[in-house]
Amino acid sequence: MTGGLRSGEVAERAGLNIQTLRYYERRGLLAAPGRSPGGHRLYPPDTVALLGVIKAAQRLGFTLDEVADLLHTGRRRHPGRDLRRRAQDKIAEIDARIADLTAIRGALAEVVDARCDSLTDCTCTDCPIPFLTISTRRPAGEPA
Amino acid sequence: MTGGLRSGEVAERAGLNIQTLRYYERRGLLAAPGRSPGGHRLYPPDTVALLGVIKAAQRLGFTLDEVADLLHTGRRRHPGRDLRRRAQDKIAEIDARIADLTAIRGALAEVVDARCDSLTDCTCTDCPIPFLTISTRRPAGEPA
DNA sequence: TTGCATCCGGTACCCGGGTACAGGGTTACC
C-alpha cells in the first residue's frame, strides 16, 4: 500500500524541482509530510493541487511569504475578508506599478521622438534627458 | 590646489554611498579616477552629472550592464542609432510588462468580485481561482 | 543480495544592486 507520493513524483507532477519542495517546506508553504520508515517524504496526493494554487498566487504577484500567510489565515481566523482585502491591496500595488511604468514609457518615448543620440552629450534640441527626474519613488523595484 | 573631488564629496552631491561609487567603478560605469599621492580617489567634477545620468537611465528601466554599455557605445561606434534602438526595445519590454500586470490585475479583480474566501477551499460560485492559468510566461519578473 | 534509481540533510551558490564591516593608511587643520 502506498502511504503517499514520493517527492520525485510530486515534483514532476507539479513541474517543480525536488529542491523547491524542500525549500517550500522550510518556508512554511508545505506542511512537513509523513515519512517512510527509512525517512523518505511521503506526500498526501492533494499536495500537487496545493502547489498549483501556490503557483497561481505567485502569478498574481504575491510573494512566498504572503502566500504562506494566506494559506495559514485561510485556515484560522475569519478567512474570506482577509483574502479579499489582500487582493484589493495587491491591486492597488499593481496600479501604482503600472503608473510608474507608464511614466517611464512616456519618458522613453520622448527620448526616441527627440532623436537623442547620447546619454551624456546629446546634441538634439530640447533634449529631454536632463529632465529625467520623474518618478523619484522607488527606482523600478517590486512592491514593498 | 584641488585635483578633483574626493569620493565623499561626490557621493554626497550625487546622493549615493561611497561604496556604491566603488561598485560602479568595478561594474565599469565609472572610469577609474586619478589618485592623490596617498592613493585617495580624486574625481573630475563632471562625475556628479554623470552619476545623475546613470540614475536617470536606471529609472528608465535599464540595468547597470545596459547603462554601462550605452555609455561605452555612446563614445565609440555610431551612437545615435544605438540609443534610439535600445530605447525602443525597452519600450517594447515595458509594454509587455504592463500587459502582464494588467492581466494579473484582471484576475485579482475577479477574485475580489467573486468574493472568494479561501485560496484552497473557496466556497463561492464560479470561483475563478482554479482558472488562474493566465500568464504562463515569466511569473512576474523583470525583463530579461 | 546485488545493483541502480531515488532520496536524505547540509551547505554553498546564482541573479541584481548594492551595503556593511574590519583593520589599516592619509589628509587637513590647529
Add this chain to the structure above:
DNA sequence: GGTAACCCTGTACCCGGGTACCGGATGCAA
C-alpha cells in the same frame, strides 16, 4: 606633531526565489 575625519582594500552580507552539489542512506526489483 597631534588628532579627528576621512579614505583605502578586501571580504562578507542583504533581499527573493530558488538551484546545485556532496557523501551517504533507502527503495525496489530481479
